[in-house]
Amino acid sequence: MSILRSQIAGCGSYLPARIVTNAELAQRVDTTDEWIVQRTGIRQRHVAAQDETTSVIGLKAAQAALADAGMQASEIDMIIVATATPDHTFPATATQIQAALGIEGGVAFDLQAVCSGFVFALATADKFLSTGAARTALVIGAETFSRILDWEDRTTCVLFGDGAGAVVLKAAPGEGTLADRGVLATHIRSDGRYKDKLYVDGGPGSSRTVGFLRMEGKEVFRHAVQNLAETVRHTFAETGLSGADIDWFVPHQANRRIIDATADKLGIGHERVVITVDRHGNTSAASIPLALAEAHRDGRIKRGQLVLIEAMGGGFTWGSALIRW
Ligand code: UT7
Numbered sequence: 354m355s356i357l358r359s360q361i362a363g364c365g366s367y368l369p370a371r372i373v374t375n376a377e378l379a380q381r382v383d384t385t386d387e388w389i390v391q392r393t394g395i396r397q398r399h400v401a402a403q404d405e406t407t408s409v410i411g412l413k414a415a416q417a418a419l420a421d422a423g424m425q426a427s428e429i430d431m432i433i434v435a436t437a438t439p440d441h442t443f444p445a446t447a448t449q450i451q452a453a454l455g456i457e458g459g460v461a462f463d464l465q466a467v468c469s470g471f472v473f474a475l476a477t478a479d480k481f482l483s484t485g486a487a488r489t490a491l492v493i494g495a496e497t498f499s500r501i502l503d504w505e506d507r508t509t510c511v512l513f514g515d516g517a518g519a520v521v522l523k524a525a526p527g528e529g530t531l532a533d534r535g536v537l538a539t540h541i542r543s544d545g546r547y548k549d550k551l552y553v554d555g556g557p558g559s560s561r562t563v564g565f566l567r568m569e570g571k572e573v574f575r576h577a578v579q580n581l582a583e584t585v586r587h588t589f590a591e592t593g594l595s596g597a598d599i600d601w602f603v604p605h606q607a608n609r610r611i612i613d614a615t616a617d618k619l620g621i622g623h624e625r626v627v628i629t630v631d632r633h634g635n636t637s638a639a640s641i642p643l644a645l646a647e648a649h650r651d652g653r654i655k656r657g658q659l660v661l662i663e664a665m666g667g668g669f670t671w672g673s674a675l676i677r678w
Contacts, residue, residue: 354528355526355527356483356527356528356529357482357483357484357485357524357527358482358483358524358525358526358527358533358534358535358536358537359478359479359482359483359490359522359523359524359535359536360523360524360525360534360535361520361521361522361534361535361676362422362424362489362521362522363418363419363420363421363422363423363424363520363521364418364421364519364520364521364642364646364649364650365414365415365416365417365419365420365518365519365646366414366417366516366517366518366519366639366642366643366646366647367410367413367414367417367516367517367518368399368515368516368517368633368643369399369400369401369402369405369410369515369516370399370402371399371400371401371402372398372399372400373397373398373399373400373514374386374396374397375389375390375395375396375397375511378510378511381504381505381510382504382505382506382507382510382511383507384507384511389511392608392610393511393512393609393610393630394608394610394612394628394630394631395511395512395609395630395631395634395635396631396632397631397634398513398514398515398632398633398634399514399515399516399633399634400499400514400515401497401499401500401515405497405515406440406497407434407436407438407439407440407446407495407496407517408440408446408449408450408495410495410497410515410516410517411434411436411446411450411495411517411519412450412453412454413517414493414517414518414519414639414642415432415450415454415491415493415519416454417646418491418519418520418521419454419521421521421649422521422523424489424521424523426454426455426456427455427456428489429454429459429489429490429491429521430458430459430460430487430488430489430490431459431460431461431478431481431487431489431490431491432447432450432451432454432456432459432460432461432462432490432491433447433461433462433463433464433474433478433490433491433492433493434446434447434450434461434462434464434474434493434494434495435464435465435466435470435471435474435492435493435494435495436464436465436470436494436495436496436637436638437467437470437496437498437553437637437638437667438496438497438498438500438501438637439463442557445461445462445463446463446495447461447462447463447493448461448462450491450493459487460487464477466541466543466638466666466668466670466672467551467637467638467666467668467670468605468607468635468637468638468640468664468665468666468667468670469541469605469638469664469665469666469668469670469671469672470494470638470664470666471492471518471638471639471640471641471642471662471664472541472605472641472662472663472664472672472673472674473541473670473672474492474493474494474638475492475520475536475539475662475674476539476672476674478490478492479522479536479674482522482523482524483524483536485524487524488523488524489521489522489523489524490521490522491520491521491522492519492520492522493517493518493519493642494517494518494636494637494638494639494640494641494642494643495516495517495519495638495639496515496516496636496638496639497515498513498514498515498566498635498636498637499513499514499515500563501553501563501564501565501566502565502566503565503566503567508568508570509565509567509568509570511634512607512608512634512635513634513635513637514634514635514636515636515639516633516636516639516640516643517639517642517643518639518640518641518642518643518644518645518646519642520642520645522536531592531593531594531677532677533677534656534677534678535676535677536674536675536676537592537675537676537677538588538591538592538674538675539588539673539674539675540584540587540588540591540672540674541584541670541671541672542580542584542670542671542672543668543669543670543671544668544669545668545669547572547576547668547669548667548668549569550568550569550572550573550667550669551566551567551568551569551573551666551667551668551669552566552567552667553565553566553567554567573665574608574610574611576665576669577607577608577611577665577671578611578614578615578618580665580669580671581604581611581615581663581664581665581671581673582615582618582619583671584663584671584672584673585615585619585661585663585673586619587673588661588673588674588675589619592675594659594675595620596616596619596620596621597620598659599619599621599625599659599661600625600654600655600658600659600660601625601626601627601648601653601654601658601661602616602619602621602625602626602627602660602661603626603627603641603644603645603648603654603660603661603662604616604626604627604662604663604664605635605640605641605662605663605664605665605666606628606629606630606634606635606636606640606641606643606644607630607635607640607665608635609628609630609631612626612628612630613626615663621661627644627645627647627653627654628644629643629644637666638666640664641662641664645660645662654678655678656678657677658677658678659675659676659677659678660675660676660677660678661673661675661676662674662676
């Protein structure tokens with residue numbers, strides 16, 4: 354049966370130049386490099402310059418993805434930006450990137466699912482492409498979490514970083530089998546009962562301020578390992594695949610211990626896991642496309658290989674997707 358598949362045509366990323374090490378943070382708050390590395394695996398993170406807003410860094414990632422795809426911006430039908438740190442409450446950061454790319458047609462909008470945003474945006478774009486409603490899409494994860502961190506709170510400020518990643522999706526015919534290139538399965542979930550475990554304590558409709566990120570780390574950790582394994586098992590059940598079939602596991606990069614525990618639960622060897630959390634920290638919706646772009650660029654992820662992505666974030670939200678590269 355011939356169907357439409359959303360194939361990855363290109364992938365790119367951007368990281369702000371400024372690097373903040375654990376040692377530098379230890380001068381600001383009561384923490385140590387040893388504690389941060391042992392509990393999270395994070396050694397450093399990138400922090401955006403004053404003029405580097407989410408749309409600025411998202412644009413750079415989008416341009417890199419378009420160049421990798423060998424495509425012009427004018428060929429893009431749809432832009433989805435996954436972000437929890439938009440430049441403005443409105444208009445959408447996606448429309449700013451659309452304008453900066455010189456695109457006048459099509460549609461651009463933001464999607465808010467915090468750290469799960471890229472998986473949600475990919476799943477959304479895939480629905481448009483696989484039904485023929487759009488032919489091409491730019492899916493961008495871009496964040497400037499440094500702007501919503503309480504730099505006095507050691508339990509959160511050491512965990513996050515800024516960055517952006519993007520993929521270009523192109524609809525192409527497939528046979529409807531797992532041998533097709535493109536997005537093969539997506540699974541997204543949310544459960545708002547856990548809102549208070551990870552949230553920002555401000556917003557235009559409540560405090561009229563931007564607010565700061567607040568988290569009950571231990572609780573989030575517990576749910577993360579459980580929910581991430583659940584969403585991937587759902588994808589495995591749907592496709593009949595197992596951890597042994599996955600060439601590259603590219604998880605959301607929140608904490609090395611969560612990544613290792615999830616890979617172990619799923620039977621995925623650590624040599625097949627892409628890790629960036631040590632150098633990027635948790636970049637929320639940007640972490641997966643940043644990791645994809647790195648492993649694509651250095652030749653680890655090859656055309657035709659099976660790539661599994663998963664993420665969990667505030668809401669709670671969580672999800673996974675299986676892609677044949
Ligand atoms: O992307 C969205 C999803 N987010 C996540 O997945 C994050 C999930 N959670 C985590 O990654 C971990 O829970 C953390 C890394 C945030 C914390 O690790 P933990 O092993 O759960 O530590 P904890 O929160 O239980 O804290 C242990 C101790 C506490 O001290 P007491 O109460 O035992 O005396 C904290 O006050 O470590 C203390 N602590 C710190 N010490 C030095 C907390 N933050 C720091 C710090 N430096 N930065």
